[in-house]
Amino acid sequence: MEEDEFDYESLGANSTMGQNAIAGALAGIGEHCLMFPVDSIKTRMQVLATSETGVTTAKSVSAAANDLVRPGWLQSQKNLWRGVYSVVMGAGPAHALHFATYEFCKDAFGKYITIDPATSTATQENLRQLTVSGAAGACATFAHDALMTPFDVIKQRMQLKDSTYRSVRECARSVYAKEGLTAFYISFPTTLYMSIPFQSVQFATYEYCLGILNPAGQYNPKSHVVAGAIAGVLASSVTTPLDVIKTLLQTRGTSSDPRIRNCSGFWDAAKIIGGRYGYQGFFRGFKPRVLTHMPSTAISWSVYEYFKWFLSKDNDKPVSNS
Template sequence: MELSMTHPVVKAFMCGSLSGTCSTLLFQPLDLVKTRLQTLHAGAHPGSARVGMVTMILSVVRTEKLLGLWKGISPSFARTIPGVGIYFSTYYSLKQHFFQERTLGAMDAVLLGAGARTVAGVFMLPVTVIKTRFESGKYNYGSVTGALRSVYQTEGPMALFSGLTATLMRDAPFSGIYVMFYSQSKAALPKEISMSTYAPLANFSCGLVSGVLASIITQPADVVKTHVQVNPQLYKRTTDAVRFIYMEHGFQGFFRGAVPRSLRRTMMAAMAWTVYEQMMARVGLRS
């Protein structure tokens, strides 16, 4: 089938998947470091409160070699390639259906981004659980499909949806806030910039600022989600994980791994949106 004959939603899916592939490959080490930092236990690791991003990177390289930083890349691809595709195709569909006739306002952007992320987040949650466990270093799964089968058989199907509440509390607001800041900052750009060859760089810069703000606001939910998915047997409810993190690490525990996560989410989102918009323009669609 020629690309010109492909349905616009399928084109959006393909553009989103390509952008997700590029960003995942580049920034997987930051996600792994973030997960390791969040799952350190003070009792088991004296002085773990002082472990930072650089220390964790050196520790992983020393014990697992350089390629250890890309541990979990398979489930990351399994999650991100279809997940980002679903996100952007849902985003495109919702925008065309509900917002085609008017300029996207701030609240419109929040609802649009949050709605698209909710659909993608629920659909891809089982792979997200496996990805988080791969990165934690506490599980020795041989493959993504093997891990999915193992969790399903030993822990039941609900284990594959552990952390759903925390995941949606993290992802829906992140995407909503990100799309709001991104769309509004892009709209504020002078036309001579947005219509020039510097447009991709300007869009990427808007994405960086938007990503930092959205990452900081949603960091506590990400820490809770990681704990629930790595140790589902310890937490019957999301509130149990919140209580544990506060008792174990204090208020600052909700911001563990903030630096690598902010770097990764910001760079991934900025790159994904820049690649997506450039690809959509090339196939003749407005993003």
């Protein structure tokens, strides 16, 4: 057997927790930074118009994009990337914790959720794999969101059209001074409501597609890209309504509309959105959200799998049969 022909799926067991964390951190930074401008467009489309001022929100991707780039090239670059440092600061450690938790839980759950190989069928094995991946993804999501939510709040505050914040520190200090610590975590329950199904669907879909595209279990970058893209599209599509609610909660402090500003939580935000826009309001920003997550999930998994392979490949040489 040639040296580079080894079972890639064995990497999860052979790579260390530190290697998984480093690979996850690099994946998270790469994913969020590369797709940040599209994420800015999504945020501006999701923010609700106020009733007391003339502030309006873009109704289409092109309108939101034009709003960002209209001031001129230099200013448009600042608009497109405003808030990206908050993502860099949060995404690295949050994704490191995310992927490390996922690998640990997947290995732990895999030992307890078992079926008899002598009587098992392909359907039962697929179901077991989906259950293990989905449960591990849910655990990883909780750990990730607990760390990332405050950074996400700062990011969205800086992405808004009327934002005057010049730095992450300035934004964080202002939000804390005006709204207290609650502002950084008021969206946390909603974030979990969205992220747990999102990540469970994403991880389960990714593992399922990978099993079809790469049944041999060898390192194959194309299979990670395709499986990641499919997982990103499906997961982002079904969780867009929850993302709209999360955006309202995270940006409520910037609104001059007293109904939005005093929004108390998930159900209150849902009533505001539904009352003003009907069911269509829960799909504001759907296109840029999908356009963000399709490539970003593909990028995230590809970068993660590559660095996990790169960092652990010295420990994964084939075992001699002799």
